[in-house]
Amino acid sequence: MKSLRCFCVCSLLLLKVSTGFGDLRRPENVSMDSLNTRYVLRWDWPHETAINQTVTFTAQYILEYQSRKASNEKKWRLVCVNVLEHHCDFTGAILHYKISFLLRVRANTKQQSSSWVQISFCPEDHAALGPPSSVKLSPVKGDLEIIITDPLSSTNQSMKTLLEDKLSYLIQYWRRSEEPQKAKVLETKNNLVMLTELYRQTWYCVRVQSRDVLHNKSSVFSDTQCTHTEGQMPYWETFLYVLIGLLLFFLLLYFCFYKMFTLLKNTFYPAIQLPDHIQELLFSESEKPQLLSPECPVSVCVPLVLVRTELDAVAVNEESNAGEQDSSTHSRHSSGDSGVYSTEEDSSHRSTTHTDLQMSSQKHREKLHDGTLLELCA
Structure with missing residues (x-):
């Protein structure tokens, strides 16, 4: 049981x-x-x-x-x-x-x-292989110096020691203006690499990958880093920059002069003229705007019809008075002599009349307010 x-x-x-x-x-x-x-x-x-x-x-x-x-x-x-x-x-x-x-x-x-x-x-x-612990770039006389730090173990030991110097690096570098797919490739086991034959004064980007060829292992790429190469700028590039700078300077200078000229023109010579009664208040006689240029004097002849008529009347009166005096004074003279005297007197009166007309014409010459000579013609 x-x-x-x-x-x-x-x-x-x-x-x-x-x-x-x-x-x-x-x-x-x-x-x-x-x-x-x-x-x-x-x-x-x-x-x-x-x-x-x-x-x-x-x-x-x-x-x-x-x-x-x-x-x-x-x-x-x-x-x-x-x-x-x-x-x-x-x-x-x-x-x-x-x-x-x-x-x-x-x-x-x-x-x-x-x-x-x-x-x-x-x-x-x-076990996967990690990327380099750090990648540092520094320009050196137109070249690029790359300092690569080995990937580290959990005890901060270099993986190159564990891999028995089988660790290598694949470096990709390219100009920043280009795509990474067009990058140049360099494989090395060194931790200090110098990139040569680069363009001067140009931005370059670099990334590095760890590799173990024996066990066919590759890490992911490190973070991309970019820096600017040194060296003298090419002459053609320097000339181009100077030319562009001068062009911009002259364009700016021309713009400033144009604006100043437009401002002065609109201030002193406005497109809209002031009325005459306002111009008389604002300007003196010599500052008033002129229709004719001072350099072109114009002679204006005004017919002196009335003046000539008055002179003719005066001449007739003088002749009549002179005739009366001559008739009274020279009544004793013969008729032949009186004819000669009357002819001489008539000619003297005509010359006197012509002289008076010339003097009268000269007296009527005036200068306009702008300096233009106004000639009054008989």
């Missing part, structure tokens, strides 16, 4: 244990996210398989050659125990860069645990 009870209890325990391992889903998509010597194990796990249960995870590792013996089960080393996250950081485990390891992870609850999921991992073969 006791033996039957023991058999039943053992059967129930075995059934419970087998059920516990079979019901809980194990992690999925297990992979190692690595860069240089930084290693993080990641996985996925379906939450719906453990409703109302707290699920944790455990991760371990062992040297791959040690896992081949069943007796080495106790040599598995714990890295993460009952963690809630879906990742485990193996960086602190200090995995040797050239040795292969087995990594495993499982899900746990208070009542049961899933089966292990394991992967093989060798840092030298599987």
